[in-house]
Amino acid sequence: MAGCPLFLLWFLATLSLLSAIVGFPSYSPSSTSDSPPRRRPPPLPVLPVPSASQLSWQLGEMAMFLHFGPNTFTDSEWGSGRVDPGVFNPADLDARQWTRAAAEGGFSRLVITAKHHDGFCLWPSAYTNYSVRSSSWRAGRGDVVAELAAAAREAGVGMGIYLSPWDRHEPCYGKTTEYNEYFLGQMAELLTGYGEIKEVFLDGAKGKDSTDMEYFFDSWFKVIHQHQPEAVIFSDSGPDSRWVGNEAGAAGRTCWSLFNQSDVAIGHTTESYSSEGDPVGRDWVPAECDVSIRPGWFWHSKEQPKSAADLLEIYYSSVGRNCFLILNVPPNSSGLISREDLQVLQEFSKLRRTIFSQNLAQDAVATASSTRGGGSGGDPSFGASCVLQEGIFSYWAPEEGGGKWEILLDLRRPVRFNVFQVQEPIQMGQRISSFHVDAIIDGAWETIAYGTTVGYKRLLRLPLVESEYLRLVIDGARADPLVSYMGIYLDEFSTTHHWKRMRIPSGSKKSHLLRQPASMHDGYQVA
Numbered sequence: 001m002a003g004c005p006l007f008l009l010w011f012l013a014t015l016s017l018l019s020a021i022v023g024f025p026s027y028s029p030s031s032t033s034d035s036p037p038r039r040r041p042p043p044l045p046v047l048p049v050p051s052a053s054q055l056s057w058q059l060g061e062m063a064m065f066l067h068f069g070p071n072t073f074t075d076s077e078w079g080s081g082r083v084d085p086g087v088f089n090p091a092d093l094d095a096r097q098w099t100r101a102a103a104e105g106g107f108s109r110l111v112i113t114a115k116h117h118d119g120f121c122l123w124p125s126a127y128t129n130y131s132v133r134s135s136s137w138r139a140g141r142g143d144v145v146a147e148l149a150a151a152a153r154e155a156g157v158g159m160g161i162y163l164s165p166w167d168r169h170e171p172c173y174g175k176t177t178e179y180n181e182y183f184l185g186q187m188a189e190l191l192t193g194y195g196e197i198k199e200v201f202l203d204g205a206k207g208k209d210s211t212d213m214e215y216f217f218d219s220w221f222k223v224i225h226q227h228q229p230e231a232v233i234f235s236d237s238g239p240d241s242r243w244v245g246n247e248a249g250a251a252g253r254t255c256w257s258l259f260n261q262s263d264v265a266i267g268h269t270t271e272s273y274s275s276e277g278d279p280v281g282r283d284w285v286p287a288e289c290d291v292s293i294r295p296g297w298f299w300h301s302k303e304q305p306k307s308a309a310d311l312l313e314i315y316y317s318s319v320g321r322n323c324f325l326i327l328n329v330p331p332n333s334s335g336l337i338s339r340e341d342l343q344v345l346q347e348f349s350k351l352r353r354t355i356f357s358q359n360l361a362q363d364a365v366a367t368a369s370s371t372r373g374g375g376s377g378g379d380p381s382f383g384a385s386c387v388l389q390e391g392i393f394s395y396w397a398p399e400e401g402g403g404k405w406e407i408l409l410d411l412r413r414p415v416r417f418n419v420f421q422v423q424e425p426i427q428m429g430q431r432i433s434s435f436h437v438d439a440i441i442d443g444a445w446e447t448i449a450y451g452t453t454v455g456y457k458r459l460l461r462l463p464l465v466e467s468e469y470l471r472l473v474i475d476g477a478r479a480d481p482l483v484s485y486m487g488i489y490l491d492e493f494s495t496t497h498h499w500k501r502m503r504i505p506s507g508s509k510k511s512h513l514l515r516q517p518a519s520m521h522d523g524y525q526v527a
Contacts, residue, residue: 422458
């Protein structure tokens with residue numbers, strides 16, 4: 001205490017004496033029983049986990065694909081690369097109409113075929129004359145990519161580009177070094193000249209009789225992330241999103257975002273592996289489901305779009321199975337999205353709003369088998385009530401090593417529903433491998449749905465149920481499971497199309513499982 005002022009010594013002695021007499025509290029490293037509990041830190045993530053750009057992409061749920069080019073005018077799907085560029089002349093092209101349709105339809109971004117397999121470029125590339133520069137549109141001074149990029153910024157939707165590796169026009173295709181340099185040159189033009197790019201779509205398709213050559217994918221990936229670090233790169237195997245393995249817009253009922261990127265060669269995929277992912281995968285590469293609103297990818301005058309009900313089915317089978325949906329809506333030869341396609345998009349958006357705008361469990365009381373933090377109620381920041389807060393950034397976490405993982409919803413009144421939603425906080429890793437859902441039916445618990453993986457979002461369609469109590473039971477997980485959201489909804493459209501409805505007796509106080517299915521539906525089988 002050498003050099004300590006006399007006043008400080010007196011103060012400390014007086015404080016000590018008062019504490020002894022009056023009973024002032026003093027700090028002790030050991031908490032007393034009536035001390036407020038310290039908050040538990042979050043559990044450790046289970047690797048792999050998504051990057052910030054992958055997480056933002058997944059939260060966006062849907063993109064609009066725009067297949068557009070000379071094929072639009074020649075009634076083709078795979079152009080030969082020998083068509084006169086003068087055929088490209090969309091007299092009424094309006095990129096604002098495209099972006100307005102995307103924004104109003106709930107799409108988070110657009111992806112344009114800046115160059116399809118025919119090699120024709122929708123921007124005036126410095127590396128080829130086979131582009132809009134040689135077309136009659138805008139007297140050769142137009143730039144579709146520039147117009148779309150500007151309209152996307154104005155509408156608040158993300159911009160993405162599709163650049164086909166296979167090029168049926170470019171003479172150097174097949175000369176490995178020369179073509180890879182050519183491709184990277186064009187890629188750099190697109191990545192540096194049009195503002196922020198949210199997605200780069202690399203299609204692995206090419207004709208069986210096409211020239212065989214090596215693409216320098218690793219170099220391409222590095223250049224893309226160098227110029228656009230937030231861009232999600234799509235290919236058959238990632239690195240950021242993977243092809244689901246089909247063009248029907250449907251993932252497997254089991255769908256992991258985990259994947260072994262090195263096990264899949266681009267252009268050579270196995271549908272089952274791409275569709276289902278890998279529970280022991282080393283990489284986070286979620287699946288992207290591509291499908292067209294019309295039978296073809298490019299617009300054809302004799303084709304008609306799918307119905308809104310068809311698109312709803314696709315939504316359940318893609319976004320509802322932990323995937324991202326990229327829906328192709330091809331502009332017509334006038335440069336506009338056709339009126340009938342716009343009508344379907346509007347109806348599709350209305351269906352989703354009608355079904356999912358209100359969680360019928362939002363006023364429920366949620367309890368759980370255990371809560372992280374232990375004690376009488378655990379840490380409330382990980383409590384069961386978190387599952388009724390929409391989003392993935394708050395979540396229920398069980399006590400470590402509890403061995404029983406259940407969440408009970410007391411709906412406080414009988415509620416009719418036929419869709420169950422559950423989500424994981426994927427920023428903490430994908431964990432759940434199997435689960436089932438119970439409801440009290442006529443006074444006893446009855447299982448109404450089985451599922452395997454959850455991930456970002458799982459939607460299960462059920463027989464029509466009326467119940468006051470609902471229980472999620474997690475049967476298997478890679479680690480202690482985390483649940484960010486639970487919801488129940490009434491989809492009268494799917495009920496009408498797939499389930500024979502039964503009338504509930506007027507005034508009945510019992511819960512009912514109304515199940516006379518017209519056909520077996522996902523959710524009432526192991527899904």
